[in-house]
Amino acid sequence: MDVRNCKECKRLFNYIGGVQLCDACKDKLEDKFQEVKNYLWDNPKATVKEISEANDVSTNQLRQWIREERLELADDSPIAITCENCGKKIITGRYCQDCKNKMARGLTKEFGLEKKAPEPEPPKKKESDKMRFLQK
Ligand SMILES: [Zn+2]
Ligand SMILES: [Zn+2]
Incomplete structure (x- = not known):
């Protein structure tokens, strides 16, 4: 059994791979994700910094969600995500x-x-x- 400290609350939990978070914090992160998604829906032109401040979530987390294709940016979003292969501006994921x-x-x-x-x-x-x- 792999027991680790949760990255967020430092509690011990059974690590099963993936993110190093306990179930409670995973749930919280999922709620946060929905919050951010709704926020982006209402504020399609928000920058990463604005989203991060308004929703109390780290910019790294935001970028991760975008790269994972969970968050999709509006076409005119000021957030610059580029294709990792050709450098073209994209709205989600890693490649155009x-x-x-x-x-x-x-x-x-x-x-x-x-x-x-x-x-x-x-x-x-x-x-x-x-x-x-x-x-x-
Ligand atoms: Zn936790
Ligand atoms: Zn490309």
Whole structure:
């Protein structure tokens, strides 16, 4: 059995994976989510900061909900969420519709290549980066 402290209230609870929250806090978070959803419905142009302050929820939590596609932003929302693959502005999730379509069509290999392309660095450069860091 995996017993952990709840991230929110610090009480011990049986951890079954996923978020590190006890059942009570999970319920509270779910209520909060509904609150935020209603708030966004009434205030489609609210910024992350405004939503966070009005609903007493962290901006990290808000962004997580958006990335999980639980919250959907209005088209003219000032909150900038961008596709993790091409950088286009999106309203929910991690990728734009185009990229999602490409992935669905089984072009995921292409993604792998695109992601790797800018990365290959000679190991020497990494070493000097580290040294610069240490000298600070
Ligand atoms: Zn708790
Ligand atoms: Zn995209």
